[in-house]
Amino acid sequence: MRRIELLAPAGDWDCLRAAVANGADAVYFGVDKYNARVRAKNFRMEELKDVMAYLHKYNVRGYVTFNILVFENELEEAKQLVEACIDAGVDALIVQDLGLVQLIRDMSPDFPIHGSTQMTITSPEAVEFLKPYHLEVMVLGRENNLTHIQKIAEKTNVPLEVFVHGALCVSYSGQCLTSEMWGGRSANRGECAQACRLPYDLIVDGEQKEMGNVAYLLSPKDLAALDLVPELIEAGVSTFKIEGRLKSPEYVANVVSKYRKAIDEYLAGRHYTPSKEEIRELQQSFSRGFTHGFLKGTNNKQLVDGTFPKSRGVFLGTVKKVLKDGVLCELQAPLKRGDGIVFDAGRPEEKEEGGRVYDLRKHGKKVEGEVEKGVVEIIPGRHDINLTRIHVGDRIWKTSDQELERRLRKTFETERPYRLFPLTVRVYGEAGEPLISTWYDETTGNEVTVQSEQLLDIAQKRPLTLEFIKEQFGRLGGTIFELKDVHMYITGDVIVPVKELNRIRRQAVEQLIEQRQRPRLYSKQPIDLTSPYRQKQQAKTPSLMALCRTLGQVEAVCDTDVEMVYADFEFTTDYPKAVRIARTANKPIALATPRIHMPGENGILRGILKAEPDAILVRSLGAVQYYTSQSVEQTLIGDFSLNISNHLSAQLFLSRGLDRITPSYDLNIQQMIDLLEAAPTEHIEIVIHQHLPMFHTEHCVYCTFLSEGTDFTNCGRPCEKHRVSLRDRIGMLHPVRVDIGCRNTVYNAIEQSGAEYIPNFLSLGVRSYRIEFLEESPKKVEEVVSLYREALEGKRSGTSVWRTLKAINQLGVTRGQLIKK
Numbered sequence: 001m002r003r004i005e006l007l008a009p010a011g012d013w014d015c016l017r018a019a020v021a022n023g024a025d026a027v028y029f030g031v032d033k034y035n036a037r038v039r040a041k042n043f044r045m046e047e048l049k050d051v052m053a054y055l056h057k058y059n060v061r062g063y064v065t066f067n068i069l070v071f072e073n074e075l076e077e078a079k080q081l082v083e084a085c086i087d088a089g090v091d092a093l094i095v096q097d098l099g100l101v102q103l104i105r106d107m108s109p110d111f112p113i114h115g116s117t118q119m120t121i122t123s124p125e126a127v128e129f130l131k132p133y134h135l136e137v138m139v140l141g142r143e144n145n146l147t148h149i150q151k152i153a154e155k156t157n158v159p160l161e162v163f164v165h166g167a168l169c170v171s172y173s174g175q176c177l178t179s180e181m182w183g184g185r186s187a188n189r190g191e192c193a194q195a196c197r198l199p200y201d202l203i204v205d206g207e208q209k210e211m212g213n214v215a216y217l218l219s220p221k222d223l224a225a226l227d228l229v230p231e232l233i234e235a236g237v238s239t240f241k242i243e244g245r246l247k248s249p250e251y252v253a254n255v256v257s258k259y260r261k262a263i264d265e266y267l268a269g270r271h272y273t274p275s276k277e278e279i280r281e282l283q284q285s286f287s288r289g290f291t292h293g294f295l296k297g298t299n300n301k302q303l304v305d306g307t308f309p310k311s312r313g314v315f316l317g318t319v320k321k322v323l324k325d326g327v328l329c330e331l332q333a334p335l336k337r338g339d340g341i342v343f344d345a346g347r348p349e350e351k352e353e354g355g356r357v358y359d360l361r362k363h364g365k366k367v368e369g370e371v372e373k374g375v376v377e378i379i380p381g382r383h384d385i386n387l388t389r390i391h392v393g394d395r396i397w398k399t400s401d402q403e404l405e406r407r408l409r410k411t412f413e414t415e416r417p418y419r420l421f422p423l424t425v426r427v428y429g430e431a432g433e434p435l436i437s438t439w440y441d442e443t444t445g446n447e448v449t450v451q452s453e454q455l456l457d458i459a460q461k462r463p464l465t466l467e468f469i470k471e472q473f474g475r476l477g478g479t480i481f482e483l484k485d486v487h488m489y490i491t492g493d494v495i496v497p498v499k500e501l502n503r504i505r506r507q508a509v510e511q512l513i514e515q516r517q518r519p520r521l522y523s524k525q526p527i528d529l530t531s532p533y534r535q536k537q538q539a540k541t542p543s544l545m546a547l548c549r550t551l552g553q554v555e556a557v558c559d560t561d562v563e564m565v566y567a568d569f570e571f572t573t574d575y576p577k578a579v580r581i582a583r584t585a586n587k588p589i590a591l592a593t594p595r596i597h598m599p600g601e602n603g604i605l606r607g608i609l610k611a612e613p614d615a616i617l618v619r620s621l622g623a624v625q626y627y628t629s630q631s632v633e634q635t636l637i638g639d640f641s642l643n644i645s646n647h648l649s650a651q652l653f654l655s656r657g658l659d660r661i662t663p664s665y666d667l668n669i670q671q672m673i674d675l676l677e678a679a680p681t682e683h684i685e686i687v688i689h690q691h692l693p694m695f696h697t698e699h700c701v702y703c704t705f706l707s708e709g710t711d712f713t714n715c716g717r718p719c720e721k722h723r724v725s726l727r728d729r730i731g732m733l734h735p736v737r738v739d740i741g742c743r744n745t746v747y748n749a750i751e752q753s754g755a756e757y758i759p760n761f762l763s764l765g766v767r768s769y770r771i772e773f774l775e776e777s778p779k780k781v782e783e784v785v786s787l788y789r790e791a792l793e794g795k796r797s798g799t800s801v802w803r804t805l806k807a808i809n810q811l812g813v814t815r816g817q818l819i820k821k
Helices: 013-021 045-057 072-088 098-107 124-129 146-154 178-183 226-235 249-267 276-285 402-413 466-473 498-517 551-558 572-584 602-610 621-629 647-655 669-678 701-706 755-763 778-792 798-805
Strands: 005-009 026-030 061-066 092-095 113-115 137-139 160-166 201-204 222-224 237-242 314-322 327-331 340-344 354-362 374-380 395-400 421-430 434-441 447-455 481-491 543-548 564-567 589-592 615-618 635-638 685-690 693-697 724-727 733-738 744-747 768-772
Touching (some): 005 013, 005 249, 013 402, 045 061, 045 072, 124 146, 146 160, 146 226, 160 249, 226 276, 237 249, 249 402, 276 314, 421 466, 434 498, 447 498, 466 481, 543 778, 551 778, 572 589, 615 621, 647 669, 669 755, 685 778, 701 733, 755 778, 768 778, 778 798
Parallel strands (some): 005 237, 026 061, 061 092, 092 113, 113 137, 160 237, 421 481, 543 564, 543 768
Antiparallel strands (some): 160 222, 314 327, 314 395, 354 374, 421 434, 724 733
């Protein structure tokens, strides 16, 4: 059977120790600022060798998360961190940026790389695209279900890693731009502000839909797949990943121990079902309510609760009566003195009442110990809770359990291994010679030889026996080892002092641990990060392209002087009509692929080819692989969703068959300029006008709140009958649109313009510019095209363009600051 790995998060040293002590096979952690959890304590580069030595002592693998986009001016620092990881013997780097993948491979052909879930790897084709870079593990998207996982596993020998527990992102990882658009904190840079956890009003066809206390429309429950461990292993999962580098060490200890047990029970051939107590303990550490996420398929009703966005813990019951010093509740879970509770009136945006349980009473009499069920009077601390704010019907949650926390802390407060490692010893000797012992570490394959400092004497009374040597060498208490067996090859009756046997044992253990802690060795070679594309020439004949989302917009654009029309429709069945309109107008047309490519969706990609466009706007690794492997005749244009943010990733995609590429929207203007100075700008296309696509999610708002169904098979397609927007806290309306795969995109309410920077782009040789429409009328389409044409020809200033359109003067998600050189 393939190796099954339990992978735990570690935001600091305590979490690291908690993971090791509770049975993790591997730990992932961030170093300094270059990781997707910069708010965690993380580790410093100078700590890397100590961290790896600690992990390897316990035979635990250590993976460094470098799972963010890398900007052009950061490549040198990125190189230094990679070198530090190689030197420290890190077991792998978890990487998002394909430019960084290329950098690592140029530095070291054998250093392990894991493809982060931020790469949006969701299909066999995406795995195949990454094959030339010899990634050791692929972390699949959280949206892949068991059937998808099995189909991917059947087509690759690369181990697959899947998230099984922790917080769920409502957006596809690597495809969320909301946090930086609204708050200047990029999810692709580890600074997510969790805009998905905010309240929104649902606006349907211009009218607010009454939702009661449901306001958190994009805030999913937490993933918990403890009961799916057997199915996941059988589907082909090799690594079970726990989310939580911002969580406590008690959380890490709790979750790791539960999944360790489930995996071990399966591997031992025993049937295992998690108990109610085990599930409650998981909920106690952190829970917004548990769900299987998408592992059992899409169920929009179960994914989002909508009434609260934060961890609640264990549900105890509802308030039946408010007493003068407490409340009456019929318990649905155990409760005892000292437990923390909170009262939930369905208004989490308001201050909630909460505190500790001071006493429990039944029928007016004090109850000692834990009450598991039944009607009970909960008496809070005297000044903890304002009972006048508590009402009948309020839900009560147990937010903390001090006894559980103490028990979990005990697992990692003292340093000890989760399990002891077996040693086999061979002993040789004869009178007049030293005693020679060879110690074999069966877990690692390491071996050391230690001999006595004294020569063996002929025994007069009590010669060395196998039992005596086993007794002395077996005294390994306080170490990470246990003696499995001793093989004795001694000639004659000999004797050696006990203190010498003890010294041999201690020295052997020290040497074996030292061998474990030596850094793994990888090849490393110097590389030159200087780009060959620094020389630029002014672009003299810029081309303007327009992306349309309706047939009416296509018709309007075909009456303008754009060089190419793009069609990006919710339903790709309308693509042939768009092609016919463009052909009639003698305009070349590009058709856009969906942003996500799942197993079984090649029919959509074939349908695009069948429509016979002149070009294809390619939006996923799977689609890039599908089209480039067929050597299609169409021009292939990589879109922003490929997350190209430095010249190395630009070169990689161009070398793999794309004709043009669109830089990531994560780049602000200065970062864009840095990229353009180092990249082949004649192959770059910049989006200079658009409603930014912020969330891209498998969760369907239409299905969840406008249908009785649970997914696309039974939802009744409300997206074909209604138009939905989300209204945020400041009153902005953000349109929600559906694609052919029933995935939702939430677009920013106001369009943005990069017109002000056109002169900079032209001076750097950029010839291709794109404007994107969403809901604009044909008349508005013609106006926008005309304004940008004048800007490209130098007849109108960029400032005039965005002011005329009342757009945001911004490129991508952040405005940035253009530094004149």
